[in-house]
Every structure is written in C-alpha cells, then in structure tokens.
Amino acid sequence: MIKGVMFDFSGTLLRVESTQEWLAAALAETGIPSGEEEFGETARRLTEYGALPGGPSPQHMPAHLETPWDQRDISAERHRAAYCGLIHAAGVTDPELVRALYDRHMTPAAWRPYPDTEPTLRALRRRGLPVAVVSNIGWDLRPVFRAHGLDALVDAYVLSFELGVQKPDPVIFKAACDRLGLAPADVLMVGDSREADGGARALGCPVHFVDHLPVDRRPGALAPLLDLLGLA
Incomplete structure (x- = not known):
C-alpha cells in the first residue's frame, strides 16, 4: 500500500x-x-x-x-x-x-508549475500522504516552491548537491524515505527519467513515469496518480 x-x-x-x-x-x-x-x-x-x-x-x-x-x-x-x-x-x-x-x-x-501540480499535491495532503521532492540539482529549489505557493505541500526536500549523491544512486531515495518515515516499498517515486528516477526500484519503491514536456503540452499527467493510488 x-x-x-x-x-x-x-x-x-x-x-x-x-x-x-x-x-x-x-x-x-x-x-x-x-x-x-x-x-x-x-x-x-x-x-x-x-x-x-x-x-x-x-x-x-x-x-x-x-x-x-x-x-x-x-x-x-x-x-x-x-x-x-x-x-x-x-x-x-x-x-x-x-x-x-x-x-x-x-x-x-524561470519556472512554471504544470497545471495539475498544485491540485495533485493538495489532494495528497488532504488524504494524509506525505510528499518528498527528490532532485538532481546544484542549487536550493525551495524558494521556487515558496514563490509558486507549493512549499506548504512538501514535507521534505532531498537535493543531490546537499547530500553529495545523485540519482540513480539508491542512497538518495533511501534518504527521502527515511525523512518521510516510511519503508521504500510504501513510497511511490514519480519522475520523468527512466534512468535517474528509475533508480528507486533498487530499493523496492514502485515507480511511475511522466513525460518531460512543455507546460502547455502536458495538462494532466499527474492527476491520474490519484486514480493509481485509489484516492480519486
């Protein structure tokens, strides 16, 4: 589950x-x-x-x-x-x-949320599912989330440059699961890279992929997650 x-x-x-x-x-x-x-x-x-x-x-x-x-x-x-x-x-x-x-x-x-990002995060929050952002990145993205009104919907940020480890190394996914206080098998990884984000499978995490497309060409790739999780 x-x-x-x-x-x-x-x-x-x-x-x-x-x-x-x-x-x-x-x-x-x-x-x-x-x-x-x-x-x-x-x-x-x-x-x-x-x-x-x-x-x-x-x-x-x-x-x-x-x-x-x-x-x-x-x-x-x-x-x-x-x-x-x-x-x-x-x-x-x-x-x-x-x-x-x-x-x-x-x-x-310089950044725009996908149309269904906030609704999906809010739905997860309402249903009590904690959320972590796990990113291969060289700078602090928290101000971006704050500026777009998304920070309150994220429970943990696990950023490669802070950890000194980048995806697909399982260490970064394990760190995120630990911060959420959950076993890897109970945490879904959602990302756009089969190689990088797919590394979560080594821990036993289920993985769901979305396409890395311009914002106006991807209006609803995250919303089906709620159906997948039985939360719709």
Missing part, C-alpha cells in the same frame, strides 16, 4: 522556461544588445549545447566537460562549472552574460 510519494522536480512538477525566454531575460538584465539574427543563432547554439539547466540535453559535449557534466549535481560548484562551461562552449563569452544566464535559471520566474 502506498503511504507516501516522492516527486522529481524538473520536468515532473515544474518546467523551466524556453531557451529563448531564458536568453531574453539575461540580455534584458545585463542590457547587452542583440539583433534578431544574432539572438536566434545564440539561442540555437545554447540549445545545441544543452546549456540551460532543466532544458534540452546537450547534443554535443566538449571532452573537457564530460566529467564535470557527469558529476554536475553533486555540488553547487560542479553544477555552476558544468553549465557555465556549456554556455561558453556555445559561444557566449561575455562574463557578465554567462553569469546572468546561469543565475537566471535559479529564479522562481
């Missing part, structure tokens, strides 16, 4: 803005001018190199960034180094713009 739920963050509960919105916000902050053609080419390169955390995966990985990329969520320093390296590899070399781009993705304005 499911007694609690663990959720991934990016692509599961919330989605980061588009690369174009991300770039436009950073340019506006820095006051750096960019023509339409230059803007489009820069956005294309940033997408190609997967430079937006939470955005599309890199299509190209420079050899010197392979190790930082693999370990990016273990610490805040490694996360910043990996993504600033990808921004630079994409051709953005102005230090002020590199900083603005990296910092922008950590702001609440």
